[in-house]
Amino acid sequence: MPGAARPTAAKVADRSNDRGIPEATVARLPVYLRALVGLTERGTATCSSEELAAAAGVNSAKLRKDLSYLGSYGTRGVGYDVEYLRYQIAREIGVTQDWPVVIVGIGNLGHALANFSGFSSRGFRIAALLDADPERQGERVGDLEILGFEQVEQLVEEHRIAIGVIATPAPAAQAVCDRLVGAGITSILNFAPVVLSVPDGVDLRKVDLSIELQILAYHEQRKSALLPGLSGLPGDLPAKAVGR
Amino acid sequence: MPGAARPTAAKVADRSNDRGIPEATVARLPVYLRALVGLTERGTATCSSEELAAAAGVNSAKLRKDLSYLGSYGTRGVGYDVEYLRYQIAREIGVTQDWPVVIVGIGNLGHALANFSGFSSRGFRIAALLDADPERQGERVGDLEILGFEQVEQLVEEHRIAIGVIATPAPAAQAVCDRLVGAGITSILNFAPVVLSVPDGVDLRKVDLSIELQILAYHEQRKSALLPGLSGLPGDLPAKAVGR
DNA sequence: AGCTGTGAACGCATTCACAGCC
């Protein structure tokens, strides 16, 4: 029964946007941003919606519609100035400065995240690595030391951290989440395979390996079912059958 | 201009489903499956749509609509038999048997994926770990040895692998992807921060850390902008302001 | 009486197609 004690998982969807940019568009802005960085690196100064759309893996109508929510940053008959558009999108997303991030749970995955080099170049800076296991505390990863989770409140306040990443085992995730929220974190990215609940006003997104694989498995099963193979079981796809 | 050489990124969306289960529903089935496993472990034999929905973090109308696409597996006036429904969903997704998976790129992230214990319990089995770097080849991770990427064709055929996971650096990803497809892989989960192109018939999903963080940053920026703080810049959220 | 299964209503996202500007 929801609505009672815990205000059931609040998704990021919320129409109280400043200028009302649709959530689906928000989710694509980072893709456009990356595509623009790629174009810059290749020395392209100007691009059409068609070119940018191809680089981002969407169709050009969608791209233009998306950009139209931000304003009129293109020139009719010409296209978009890559640098200018890049800056506008970065500003809209809010990654013209770096956001400090705390990562909780420095196991295999936490290590991988801590070592991920794309953070700094994409608007984020790891401010703290926390783990509940005293064995791991004190270890250095990159130029940060792993600290105890009990220091979370102090660190969040000291570094003005608003974003937390949960990379703990599933059973610990909800408790960690609650304490992050209590410490003042208002955005959480969850890698633990559990449904987390957060209060209103806290944004929650999740990344879930087995869910992604299961979605692929579903479609894979449908493919094999259409073939003259034995049945719809894994392992009997006669390699190279579907696709080109 | 796309549509020419490379048939631009094919998303999983495709209405040529057997029984036409909507893509949004397919994406939630794994969540329901996990919730049902949780209920089983807690010894619950029967549950209402309300209870299951709460455990899965969705509302009950959506849950019932989703389940209705699979068939009538509940009992009016009573609810759902947990075990029975669990099996039906597992069968629909196709995870009543294990799917062999190949992981390419055994860096930090690849290691984390290779060590992830949830694979086997959720319908997958790591059949091979590949890396292009000879330094890494021969190393053992769990009970598998890291092999050279050049063996991919042989391994895919030998183990009837249909699903590939790309955890390489971004610059290598498209080439790896092309070769996986050439070897007969028809479903790919991509962790590299690039837009990949695959031929029709190959399903592609991506997991992208910086995109997820940037989406959170966007909403975070909107929150701070509403406060009487200094400006909309990262770092000036007076901890504990939004939410409860 | 209670809870599922589902048509109908609604709202959001994508695509179309063209007016408007360079």
Add this chain to the structure above:
DNA sequence: GGCTGTGAATGCGTTCACAGCT
């Protein structure tokens, strides 16, 4: 002539509300 920006049309997903079964 070319390309952007955008109303209008379409399609998809969610929610409502209740008929139908136990």
